[in-house]
Amino acid sequence: MANERLLIVDDDADLLGITTEACRMLGHPPLTAPDAGTALRLLEASPGLRLAIVDVELEVRWGGFRLGERVAERFPDVAVVFVSGYGSHAGRPPGEEKTEVLKKPVSLGRLKALLDGHLGPARGSGA
Structure with missing residues (x-):
């Protein structure tokens, strides 16, 4: 792992x-995780991470919002952005009713704005 954020x-x-390829093209190569357990291990091992884009519909035991809560507790410097195929119509647990959920796949323009807003413009991305 290099300097992934x-x-x-x-x-x-x-x-x-x-999403991984789009982020690379925009100059922000990501780490990736197919589940919450892997995500938490990567967060633990990668202190430079600053943004997590989390699918709302993860495995049954771990929903995206539950993972978001755990990230907020253990890694307060990491911003969490939620995505779902349902977008703003995604189901939310109590207390998360107003949390923004982006519709996936996220457009390239919206993804660039999101990454630049949280991580700053990428150097030499050409995007």
Whole structure:
């Protein structure tokens, strides 16, 4: 692991791959995790991470919002952004009713704005 500052967590391998390639193209190469357990291990091992893009619909035992709560508790310097195929219509647990959920796949323009806003503009990305 080099200087990655971004983690993408999605159990859909195709969407994880698409988002990963888009982030690389925008100059922000991510670490990736197919589940919450892997995500937490990567966060522990990668103190430079600053942003986690988390799918709301993870495995049954761990929903994306539960992972978000754990990240906030253990890694307060890491911002969490939620994504779902349902977008703003995604189900939310009590207390998360107003949490923004981006519709996936996230457009390239929206993804660039999100990454630049949380991580700063990428150097030499050409994007």
